[in-house]
Amino acid sequence: MSLISEERFRELLDAGGILRSGALASPERSASYTVFAQRSDATLDIAAIKAHAARFFDTKLGLTVNKSYGSVPPEVDAARIVLASDDKTASGTRFCFGRPTNANDLAAAEEAEQEQRSHGMALLAQRCPTVWLVLRESSDARVALPLAAILASSLLGPILSPDGDELFGVRTARMKLEGRAGPYR
DSSP: OOOOOHHHHHHTBOTTSOBOTTSSOOOOGGGEEEEEESOSSSOOOHHHHHHHHHHHHSEEEEESSOOOOOSSOOSSEEEEEEEEETTSSOEEEEEEEEEEOOHHHHHHHHHHHHHHTOOSHHHHHHTOSEEEEEEOOSSOOTTHHHHHHHHHHHHTOOEEOTTSSOEEOHHHHHHHHHTOSSOOO
């Protein structure tokens, strides 16, 4: 998926800021951090996500278009999320796309876990009926990775790396952001 302009993105949304049904295809998982979500729909609890961003990541977060979810939660949605860290190391806007988890997502999670010779994260992914794809948009992960970690902390699921070779949780994401290989605090 090529980058979509803010103007084009707004054209794809309904009056509540929700992606119109069928308006946009899911981006490729290989271009995104895949955040598994324990939510049964593609609703974003923006207040909770903002709170996690501020409390655990010293980061401010917002949407380019506010969302007003109706009585029927969306199965698929998209958002352009703006991120600004207090230390100025991560700031920018990233496109995020929420959709139901599919068999390929779960297979990729299982494969990554087997390659890592770790256990548990793929089982957690299996309990997640939804994924949010956070587009990298460049080789620099200073915006996409913190955003994926913030979403994972709120959505209670693991993160699959864009190349599919790592499946990890928030703690590992924080260590990656700090450039550390050892335990976080």
